[in-house]
Each structure stands twice: as structure tokens, then as C-alpha cells.
Amino acid sequence: MRVSTPHMGHVYIPFKAIFKRLGVEFIMPPINTQRTLSLGARYSPEGLCIPFKMTLGNLIEAADMGANTLLIPGGDGICRLGYYGKVQEQVLHNLGYDTEVIQIGVSEQKFRSLMSIIRKVSGDAPWYRIISAIRFGLSKLASVDRVERVVQKVRPVELVKGTANQLYSHAISAIDKADDYDTLKRVEVDYINQLERVPRDKQVQPLIVGITGEFYVLLEPFSSFDIEQELGRMGVEVRRSTFVSEWTKFSFFLNPFGINEKKRIHRAARPYLKRDIGGDGWESVGEKVLHAEEYDGIVHLAPFTCMPEIIAQNIMLSTREKIPVLTVLCDEQIAKAGVLTRLEAFVDLLIRKRRAHSGRAQGAAA
Numbered sequence: 001m002r003v004s005t006p007h008m009g010h011v012y013i014p015f016k017a018i019f020k021r022l023g024v025e026f027i028m029p030p031i032n033t034q035r036t037l038s039l040g041a042r043y044s045p046e047g048l049c050i051p052f053k054m055t056l057g058n059l060i061e062a063a064d065m066g067a068n069t070l071l072i073p074g075g076d077g078i079c080r081l082g083y084y085g086k087v088q089e090q091v092l093h094n095l096g097y098d099t100e101v102i103q104i105g106v107s108e109q110k111f112r113s114l115m116s117i118i119r120k121v122s123g124d125a126p127w128y129r130i131i132s133a134i135r136f137g138l139s140k141l142a143s144v145d146r147v148e149r150v151v152q153k154v155r156p157v158e159l160v161k162g163t164a165n166q167l168y169s170h171a172i173s174a175i176d177k178a179d180d181y182d183t184l185k186r187v188e189v190d191y192i193n194q195l196e197r198v199p200r201d202k203q204v205q206p207l208i209v210g211i212t213g214e215f216y217v218l219l220e221p222f223s224s225f226d227i228e229q230e231l232g233r234m235g236v237e238v239r240r241s242t243f244v245s246e247w248t249k250f251s252f253f254l255n256p257f258g259i260n261e262k263k264r265i266h267r268a269a270r271p272y273l274k275r276d277i278g279g280d281g282w283e284s285v286g287e288k289v290l291h292a293e294e295y296d297g298i299v300h301l302a303p304f305t306c307m308p309e310i311i312a313q314n315i316m317l318s319t320r321e322k323i324p325v326l327t328v329l330c331d332e333q334i335a336k337a338g339v340l341t342r343l344e345a346f347v348d349l350l351i352r353k354r355r356a357h358s359g360r361a362q363g364a365a366a
């Protein structure tokens with residue numbers, strides 16, 4: 001079997017580590033580019049969301065490189081994600097590829113489903129090897145996320161723009177190459193130390209902007225126009241609502257902390273939305289309500305035609321918590337230059353709002 005999975009941020013790193021430990025050939029498709037999106041859009045049914053198009057484009061690229069077993073996220077939640085696997089497999093067969101598409105359930109019996117799929121793909125490797133490989137893969141994922149959290153803090157205040165991004169990309173490649181726990185720990189500590197030492201502008205108090213929205217576009221920078229990096233360049237500290245390592249903690253292992261955090265978000269959304277509406281719509285509303293006091297603004301990433309996020313967008317407009325929200329629709333028809341202009345205008349608005357607020361606070365104190 002030659003296994004592959006489409007890119008979604010750095011999720012390829014744990015998959016690569018797991019399959020390497022199990023002796024399964026893993027084919028890494030090229031990172032997402034305009035070619036990936038064009039390929040996916042050309043062969044997708046009209047009106048489908050960008051995660052479908054991007055992952056389809058990437059699956060075609062992987063199949064061209066010889067992959068014959070393709071893993072994609074799936075599930076039986078309310079949105080159409082559950083149909084992706086069958087439709088994408090059909091499209092690939094129509095294009096002449098002899099590939100099998102396997103969906104990894106991300107909403108029901110997650111850990112068991114992931115383990116059985118990995119077992120099948122590895123030709124019935126013993127359970128102890130599968131568990132040990134998954135543990136190592138998840139440790140890599142956690143390292144990537146811990147380094148990224150520091151990068152998000154350094155970007156807006158670094159004196160030489162681009163330093164944090166450069167260190168981040170070196171860290172990613174070192175984590176990817178690490179073959180044992182000791183090396184992984186050393187690499188993580190080393191890059192976090194380097195990031196902490198990056199010279200910063202100590203006078204700056206960056207704006208804090210939360211990034212929320214649909215899972216795929218939150219995690220795959222190409223699909224959301226590198227919005228986090230661009231905000232960092234504009235001097236904004238980003239707080240993203242989703243990190244895959246945390247999500248796997250509460251999704252796969254039913255970690256009590258993860259469950260509490262999710263419950264907290266749902267409870268916050270409840271005055272406006274009482275139940276799951278599919279995808280991440282419920283969480284988007286909850287994030288706005290929960291962090292309205294803490295953030296200067298929120299960027300809401302929504303794939304064009306994504307029903308859960310359309311519902312969330314409309315509710316977010318009318319909550320009592322009046323924090324500014326910029327919804328960015330992600331689609332192949334939308335150009336990055338247009339998104340950047342809107343982002344700059346949004347950041348300007350937040351700067352003026354903060355100045356007005358601190359002016360009022362000083363006036364009250366005088």
C-alpha cells in the first residue's frame with residue numbers, strides 16, 4: 001500500500017511519523033498551491049466548499065505520485081463532510097485513478113476508528129506497535145503547536161520582520177525529522193528558546209485578534225490567504241481557537257479538560273444558539289461571546305457556501321457582546337489582495353477603537 005493524505009497545516013507530520021514507525025510507505029503530496037486549488041475546483045461539483053476542492057486537488061496530486069490509499073477526514077455530523085469520501089473516490093475513478101479513499105471518522109468513536117484504519121493500512125501490525133506509533137505522532141503534533149503558540153506572540157513585536165517565521169519553518173522541519181522522544185524534546189526546547197530571544201519592540205502593545213471559524217480553513221494557511229502571518233506582519237497578536245493537538249486530546253481520548261473547554265464554548269453560545277448546527281458553527285458563536293472582553297476583534301473564517309458558518313456569521317452580527325467581527329469568505333474566486341485590503345481596514349478600525357477607549361479611560365481618571 002502507498003498511503004497519502006491531503007495537507008491541512010502540519011497534520012502530515014504525525015501521519016508521516018506513524019507510518020514510518022509501522023513500515024508503511026507514506027507519499028507526501030506537494031504543499032497546497034494555486035495548482036492544487038485549480039485542479040480541485042476543475043473536478044469538483046459546483047457549489048462545494050473550499051475544503052472539498054483543496055483536498056480533492058491534493059488527492060489528485062498524491063495519486064499522480066503513486067499513492068493508492070488515500071486517507072481523508074470524515075464523519076457523520078450534520079454538514080456534508082460525511083459525503084466527501086464517496087464523492088472524491090468517484091471523481092478519482094472517473095479520472096482513471098485506481099485509488100481507495102478511506103474516511104477517518106472525526107465525530108464518532110474517533111480513536112477506535114483511527115486505530116482500526118491504521119491497523120488495516122499497516123497490514124495488521126500488532127496493537128502495541130500501532131499505539132506506540134500514534135503516541136509518537138501525537139507528541140510531534142503537540143511540539144509543533146507549542147512552538148506555534150510562541151511564534152504567534154513573537155510575530156507582532158519582533159524588530160526584524162520575518163524572523164519568527166524563519167525560525168518556525170526551521171523548527172517544523174527539525175520536528176519532522178526527529179526520530180525519537182529525546183531529539184523531539186531537544187528540538188522543541190531549542191527553538192522555543194531561540195524564539196524567546198528574538199529582539200522585540202518593548203513599547204508595542206499589540207492588538208489581540210481571535211481567529212475562529214471552520215476547522216480546515218483555520219488550519220490550512222493557503223486556503224485562508226496566510227491570514228495569521230499577515231496579521232502578525234501588521235503588528236497583531238493572533239489567538240487561534242483551534243489547535244489540532246488540543247482537538248485530538250478531547251476528540252480522541254475524551255480528555256476531561258478538552259470536554260470542559262468545549263462545553264464552556266457551547267454554554268457561552270447558548271443564549272443565541274442552542275444546538276450543534278454542523279461543522280464548527282456553534283463554536284464560532286461561542287468563541288465570540290466567550291472572548292468579547294479579552295480580544296480587540298475577531299476574524300471569522302468561513303468557506304463560501306458553508307452552511308454552519310453562514311448561520312454563525314448572521315448570529316455573530318447581533319449578539320449583545322459588541323466586539324468587531326470581520327468574516328472572511330474563503331473560495332477560489334476570492335483574491336488575496338482584496339482580503340489584505342479588508343484586513344488592513346479592520347486593523348485600522350481596531351487601532352482607532354483602542355485609542356478612543358484609552359482616551360475615554362484617561363478622561364474618566366482625570
Ligand code: SF4
Nearest residue numbers: 049079081279303306
Ligand atoms: S463545515 Fe462547512 S466547509 Fe467544512 S466541510 Fe462542512 S460544509 Fe464544508
